[in-house]
Amino acid sequence: MTATTLWHDANQSWLDRHSVPPTHDLLIQSVASLVSTGTERLAIRGELPPDADQTMSVPYMQGSFKTAFTYGYSLVGKVIDTAPTYTRLSNALVHVMHPHATHASVGAEAVTVLPPTIDPARAALLSTMETVVNACWDSGVAMGDTVVIFGFGLIGNLLASVIRAMPGVKPVIHDHDPARLDAAKKAGFNTLEQSSVTAYDIAFNTTSHSDALQHAIDITTTDGRVIELSWYGQRHVTLALGAAFHYGRKRIISSQVSRIPAHLGSQHNYTSRKALCLELLEDPAIALADNNSLTMPFDQAAAHFNALRTQSQNLPAVILEY
Numbered sequence: 001m002t003a004t005t006l007w008h009d010a011n012q013s014w015l016d017r018h019s020v021p022p023t024h025d026l027l028i029q030s031v032a033s034l035v036s037t038g039t040e041r042l043a044i045r046g047e048l049p050p051d052a053d054q055t056m057s058v059p060y061m062q063g064s065f066k067t068a069f070t071y072g073y074s075l076v077g078k079v080i081d082t083a084p085t086y087t088r089l090s091n092a093l094v095h096v097m098h099p100h101a102t103h104a105s106v107g108a109e110a111v112t113v114l115p116p117t118i119d120p121a122r123a124a125l126l127s128t129m130e131t132v133v134n135a136c137w138d139s140g141v142a143m144g145d146t147v148v149i150f151g152f153g154l155i156g157n158l159l160a161s162v163i164r165a166m167p168g169v170k171p172v173i174h175d176h177d178p179a180r181l182d183a184a185k186k187a188g189f190n191t192l193e194q195s196s197v198t199a200y201d202i203a204f205n206t207t208s209h210s211d212a213l214q215h216a217i218d219i220t221t222t223d224g225r226v227i228e229l230s231w232y233g234q235r236h237v238t239l240a241l242g243a244a245f246h247y248g249r250k251r252i253i254s255s256q257v258s259r260i261p262a263h264l265g266s267q268h269n270y271t272s273r274k275a276l277c278l279e280l281l282e283d284p285a286i287a288l289a290d291n292n293s294l295t296m297p298f299d300q301a302a303a304h305f306n307a308l309r310t311q312s313q314n315l316p317a318v319i320l321e322y
Contacts, residue, residue: 003103006301008044009068013305025086025108028077030298031093033100034124035318036073037154038208039231041308043071047233059097059110070099074127076120077104077322079111089113095126100301102322112274115282121295121319122281125158128317129277131229131257132158137264138255139202139227143168146197150216151206152180154292154317155229159204160189161286172197174215175207183289205230210237217241217250226252293317 001020006013020027039056042048043065048056052065063069075098079089086108094111098104114123132155141147147163149156152175163171173184174192181191201224203216208230216226217239244250260268268276280286296304298320308315 001103003101004298005062005070005099005101006072006298006305007063007068007070008305010046013044013302015299015302020103021105023081023083023105025083026079026089026094026106026111027081028075028094028096028098028104028106028111029080030075030077030102030104030322031120032124032295032322033072033075033098033298033320034128035100035301035304035320036128037308037315037317040071040305041311042231042233043069044305045309047235049234058099060104060106061099070101072100073097074124075100075104076114076123076126083108093118093120093123095123097127100298100320102298112278115278118278118282121321123278124319125154125281126274126277127257128154128158129281130273131155131255132162133273133277133280134257134261135159135204135227135229135255136162137261138253139204139225141166141169141202145169145201146199146221147171147202147204148174148192148195148197148200148216148219149204149206150174150212152177152184152289152292153206154288156204156206157184157187157289157292158286159206160184160187161288162280164189165283165285172200174212180289180292183292187287187289200224202227208232210239213237213252214239217245217252220248220250222248222250224248224250226250227255228252229255293319295319295321298322 003020004015004017058073079092093114096111152173160171172195173189199221203220204227205213205216206229294316
């Protein structure tokens with residue numbers, strides 16, 4: 001059997017056909033995978049930090065960010081072959097952290113078995129939903145809090161939908177892109193310009209822009225919390241942290257999905273977080289706005305990534321279909 005995998009180097013992206021490696025425990029035929037546009041665009045542009053091979057590598061990644069590499073971390077597929085010990089997983093729909101490829105040969109411990117009722121494209125959002133859940137945990141958002149979210153891309157959209165489901169919390173959206181703001185309004189969210197609130201208990205920044213981070217700091221209240229979800233790569237960020245920041249006792253909190261917040265260590269682990277995220281993804285109230293995702297055949301993936309190298313505008317999340 002042959003498989004096709006998406007590869008990148010500093011100049012181009014391409015699809016490579018190759019023999020499927022020996023089955024570890026499970027052989028998966030891909031159905032859908034999510035392109036995390038912000039991170040993956042930094043990777044193919046060579047804008048990751050020097051230690052990226054240690055800090056940013058993903059399971060089953062091939063190559064090196066400094067030469068040629070495969071990447072991707074949210075793939076959904078069907079188990080089509082197993083080692084004898086794992087025949088119970090035959091034909092199961094599973095999620096796995098794996099680069100974009102038509103097939104994945106993985107260990108059984110690497111997969112999450114999905115409910116048979118879930119839409120595979122929706123399940124491909126599982127890794128992003130884990131980011132959203134971690135951000136909510138890091139923020140300590142509670143009933144009655146005033147919340148503003150900077151950026152209405154994929155993460156901002158899911159985050160807003162999850163927080164809106166909490167009693168007494170009505171998140172406000174800000175985005176420089178008029179189309180995204182319009183999508184937020186159509187989805188029933190107020191925008192920062194429409195809001196009568198002047199100081200927010202919690203602000204989330206999902207934009208990867210330092211001016212948005214500064215704006216978030218400036219409009220949080222005394223003892224307010226700013227949750228930074230952006231990944232800046234090698235770019236430096238300059239902030240004005242004068243008297244209003246210090247006397248206001250404002251906090252900037254880094255939220256990163258690779259670890260469960262320490263204060264929840266006895267309540268949650270990676271398995272329970274995934275179960276919670278799947279429950280949220282099966283909730284029809286947790287919805288994506290119309291312009292925040294699109295599907296694309298996998299055979300167009302190389303062309304899409306080559307275009308990403310020069311595009312800087314806000315783009316929807318892309319779900320590759322196999």
